[in-house]
Amino acid sequence: xxxxxxxxxxxxxxxxxxxxxxxxxxxxxxxxxxxxxxxxxxxxxxxxxxxxxxxxxxxxxxxxxxxxxxxxxxxxxxxxxxxxxxxxxxxxxxxxxxxxxxxxxxxxxxxxxxxxxxxxxxxxxxxxxxxxxxxxxxxxxxxxxxxxxxxxxxxxxxxxxxxxxxxxxxxxxxxxxxxxxxxxxxxxxxxxxxxxxxxxxxxxxxxxxxxxxxxxxxxxxxxxxxxxxxxxxxxxxxxxxxxxxxxxxxxxxxxxxxxxxxxxxxxxxxxxxxxxxxxxxxxxxxxxxxxxxxxxxxxxxxxxxxxxxx
Amino acid sequence: xxxxxxxxxxxxxxxxxxxxxxxxxxxxxxxxxxxxxxxxxxxxxxxxxxxxxxxxxxxxxxxxxxxxxxxxxxxxxxxxxxxxxxxxxxxxxxxxxxxxxxxxxxxxxx
Numbered sequence: 001x002x003x004x005x006x007x008x009x010x011x012x013x014x015x016x017x018x019x020x021x022x023x024x025x026x027x028x029x030x031x032x033x034x035x036x037x038x039x040x041x042x043x044x045x046x047x048x049x050x051x052x053x054x055x056x057x058x059x060x061x062x063x064x065x066x067x068x069x070x071x072x073x074x075x076x077x078x079x080x081x082x083x084x085x086x087x088x089x090x091x092x093x094x095x096x097x098x099x100x101x102x103x104x105x106x107x108x109x110x111x112x113x114x115x116x117x118x119x120x121x122x123x124x125x126x127x128x129x130x131x132x133x134x135x136x137x138x139x140x141x142x143x144x145x146x147x148x149x150x151x152x153x154x155x156x157x158x159x160x161x162x163x164x165x166x167x168x169x170x171x172x173x174x175x176x177x178x179x180x181x182x183x184x185x186x187x188x189x190x191x192x193x194x195x196x197x198x199x200x201x202x203x204x205x206x207x208x209x210x211x212x213x214x215x216x217x218x219x220x221x222x223x224x225x226x227x228x229x230x231x232x233x234x235x236x237x238x239x240x241x242x243x244x245x246x247x248x249x250x251x252x253x254x255x256x257x258x259x260x261x262x263x264x265x266x267x268x269x270x271x272x273x274x275x276x277x278x279x280x281x282x283x284x285x286x287x288x289x290x291x292x293x294x295x296x297x298x299x300x301x302x303x304x305x306x307x308x309x310x
Numbered sequence: 311x312x313x314x315x316x317x318x319x320x321x322x323x324x325x326x327x328x329x330x331x332x333x334x335x336x337x338x339x340x341x342x343x344x345x346x347x348x349x350x351x352x353x354x355x356x357x358x359x360x361x362x363x364x365x366x367x368x369x370x371x372x373x374x375x376x377x378x379x380x381x382x383x384x385x386x387x388x389x390x391x392x393x394x395x396x397x398x399x400x401x402x403x404x405x406x407x408x409x410x411x412x413x414x415x416x417x418x419x420x
Contacts, residue, residue: 065369065388101371101385128408132373132385173377173405174413216411273347273409275370 052158052302054082054089054119055203055291057240058260060129061110062100067263067276071100074288075113077309078261082290083118089292091120091157095240095258096127096168096205102138111142126151127205127241128168136169152183154190158295160302161194163187165204167219176213176220177206184225191228199234199295199302207239209248209255212268217242229253234301236293242274244287245306256304259289286310337361342414344372344386344406349414358418361395372412377403 056078063071082089094114099106107130114122123146130139140149147153151166165187167177179187191200202208208226210218229235235253243265248255264277264287271277279287289308296303338360343350345367356362364374364386371385374392380402383392396402396418406412 067369101387129371129385132371132407134382134384171405171407171410173403173410175410214411216409273368273370275347275368 050087050294051085051089051292051305052091052160052295053201053293054092054117055095055238055258055293056082056092056114056117056261057095057258057290058097058127058243058262059094059110059114060097060100060260060262061113062103062106063262063276065276067278068284071262072109072113074284074309075110075261077285078288078290079113079116081307081309083116085292089119092117092122093162093164093203093238094122094124095203095238096125097129097240097260098124098127098139098143100129100262102130102133104138107138107142123155123162123164125164125166125203125205126168128171131168150183150186152186160199160201160295163190163200163202165202165208167204167206167208167222172220176210176216176218177204179219179221179225184221187225188228194232196231197233197300199236199300200229200232201236201238201293201302202229203238205239206241207246207255207257208237211242211246211257215268215274217268217274226253236302236304238291242268243277254302254304256291258291259287259306259308261288261290261309264288339363341365343367344412347372347409347412349406349412352413353415353417355417355419356396358397358399358420359395360418361393362416364392366390371408372406373408374404374414375407377405382407 059075060071061075068074098110124143126139151169152164154161154163165179165183167179170178170180172178206219207217208219208222230251230253233252237253237255239257240260242257243260243263244257244267245259246257264279265274266277286308289306292305292307294303338357340354340356340360340362342354342362342364344364347368354362366372366386366388369388371387373383373385375382381394386392396416399418399420402416402418404414
């Protein structure tokens, strides 16, 4: 595949990714992300037509500062965008920071609004903003059932194995996100004996690869797990946390972070820290959005589409 | 009974002010300002019995959590405050659980 002139180079593919906005579809072929023209993709042989799942992230219900005084409004627009899709996704994952301050009222509003999504069952992982209540109980009392209150769990859907991981609880002072020994042992057992041809989707709040260490954008103990994922033919690792799209492809593993529905954050290292980024009002919609993922049959892999509210 | 004259009133007010000032002085306080994802100052030395107040001046929430589990604030939104009184001498490390790279230390002297 590498010498197939019809495939664009990894460098130019990544260049396209850097500018990837709404309506760009990427397929993974031999470890190279290939942007396709959307019109072509719509009729592409092998596409199922229906998105396998939707990723929504960093809704931050409760935030009301200048960067977006109406995060409930932008979440509602997101829900309308999803509900207006020609084919409803089969399920939805929320990659954390459902709320801004872990308040019961914020969780209640978020849960009520997300209930309006016509996009299959909702699967969640917590973000660090969801677990700041001293008892760390508000998230788990609402979303803990699927994982027996551990936060991490796995399930199968549409021939794809999904692993929901938590990297915001066992934080290390001065360090990155942490999965913890118990979770890594669980994930190891979960992957053991699984066929390498099963597409794997791993999702967690904080990136599972180090994007920018000074801001804590990474997971310190993820490498042993990544090593176990390398034998699989198609691995998609999805995160939120950084409120912007950053992607990386490494062998058969695609890493992708989703936009927030609430507010953007600065690019790595720009400014004092990873706080809300104020942008002109007419630019905000183009920086908020969702990711939808379709399963392709040939090759058996996943295709990611990022859409904005603009 | 004759109403108190202006001089007597002034005296009473002065006494009240003195009492308030004495009460404030009796509880030593130190403030740490959180700004630009940093505790300022990051290390503070206080006398035992001092109440430390953290105030968040960022647009992003922060938390104050002791390494030892001695205290843990909820999320402090912009302008939010958290107080803790350090009674026993020792060195107390703390972190923001939302941004674990934000570290601080309180050194409490006898």
